[in-house]
Structures are given as C-alpha cells and as structure tokens.
Amino acid sequence: MIDPTVPGLALLGTTVLVGAGTQRVTGLGFSLVSAPFLVLLLGPFTGILLANALSLGxxxxxxxQTWRAVEVRKALLLAGxxxxxxxxxxxxAHTLPAPLLALTAGGLVLVALLAVLASERARVLRGTGGAITAGAASGFMNVTAAVGGxxxxxxxxxxxxxxxSYVATVQLYSVxxxxxxxAAKGWPDLAPAVWLVSGCALVIGVLVGHLLARVVTPxxxxxxxxxxAIVxxxxxxxxxxVELSSA
Structure with missing residues (x-):
C-alpha cells in the first residue's frame, strides 16, 4: 500500500506525470510506463485498477486535445x-496460469514487432482483417497481461x-x-490524497506532453x-x- 506521506505521494505523482506525458506524445505508454510502479506502490490488484482508471482519464x-484527427470507424473496428x-x-485468465498466458501473448507480439521492423513482408496486419486481429489480440492481452498497447x-x-491520426484514434479506442x-473489475477505493495527486499529475503530464508533441517529428x-511496444x-x-521459474 502506498505511503501517504509526502515522499510516497511524490513518487506516485512522478510516475503518473511521466506516464501521461508519454501517452500524449506517442499515443500509448501510460500503462507500460506507470503500471509497474503503481503495482509496486499499491499491490497487483489495486495497482492495475488504478492504472486502468488513470489511463482512462x-x-x-x-x-x-486531438478529437479532430480521430478516425471513428477505425477506432470502432479495433474496439469491437x-x-x-x-x-x-x-x-x-482464471483457468490457465497467468505467467504462461503472458509469456505466450507477449512473446508472439514481440516476435511480430521485430519482424515488422526488419522486413516489409512481415507487415501483414493490414485492412479490415488486420484491424480485427490487432483489436482481438489487444483485448485479450489487456485482460490477461494488462498490456493491450x-x-x-x-x-x-x-x-x-x-x-x-493514430494518437487521436487510439485514445478513443482505449477509452x-x-x-x-x-466495468468488469470495479473502481479502486483509495484515499482522497491519492486521487488528488494522481489527477493533478495526470493533467500536468498531458500538458507537458502536448508541448513536446509539437517539436517531436512524426x-x-x-x-x-x-x-x-517492444519494451x-x-x-x-x-x-x-521469472514467475514461472519461481513457481
């Protein structure tokens, strides 16, 4: 559980600020950056719940900030x-060991990402079929390993x-x-100070990221x-x- 003193709240705020700024610049990254630290501060269940809630925010x-560039049809095609x-x-996730699921899903996506970067021929997730495949994989990984990005x-x-357009559309998809x-897991029950610090850090992080996005080239x-994504x-x-080897 998070230390409610100034150092504990400062660590929480820094984590959320960096995650929110990363999300604004790249379109994703809040959970990738923040979730490990939130789990460390709050434990696995509450940490992931807070990561989901703050990611939504x-x-x-x-x-x-970016709604004009949203491709609604593509967002819905991925979200469905x-x-x-x-x-x-x-x-x-309730039937098989979570580490085995995470290993399979993470390994497949990692191999696919590296293949795409290495060769044009590996860029197979195109068109409607590619969007459906990516959306399904993202939803499955989000609920089994908390990594849908x-x-x-x-x-x-x-x-x-x-x-x-990607940054804007992914926000609607992620919402x-x-x-x-x-809705499936519930809303985290946390102290008002945690919500206040998290909310302020979230807004500041997005604003800083908005400024950085203007100077970062496509x-x-x-x-x-x-x-x-690779990290x-x-x-x-x-x-x-690690979890499988220690089991």
Missing part, C-alpha cells in the same frame, strides 16, 4: 473485437498509420477498452511507439519467465 484528456476478446480472455502498435506499424475493463514519434512486450515476457 489520460485517454479522455488527450482525446479532448477487443471487447469481445475480453470475455474469453477473462475466462482463460503493443498489438495496436503492431497494426500501426504494418499500415503506416499517420502518427497524428472504450478501459471502460470495459473497469518519424521520431513512430520510433518511440515501436520502442515502447512492453519484452517486459511481459521477462516477468512471465
């Missing part, structure tokens, strides 16, 4: 299969999705996915997206291997 704030995949994903990044890299996740932003997938695999 970040999505809404970024969406308010993602929300459907949450249902069997939740069942599988890498699969959407894989789709963006495969299709050469323009970064500005739908995070709302579904919170090419560099795409590189950051790919790097975050997130690799971290999922490493975490799963």
């Amino acid at each position: 970040t999505n809404l704030v970024v969406l308010a 299969p993602a929300l459907v995949a949450v249902v069997p994903g939740a069942w599988v 890498p699969a959407i990044s894989l789709y963006a890299l495969s299709t050469g999705w323009a970064h500005g 739908l996915l995070n709302t579904g996740s919170i 090419g560099r932003a795409r590189t950051m997206v790919a790097a975050l 997130g997938s690799a971290a999922t695999v490493v975490k799963a291997v």
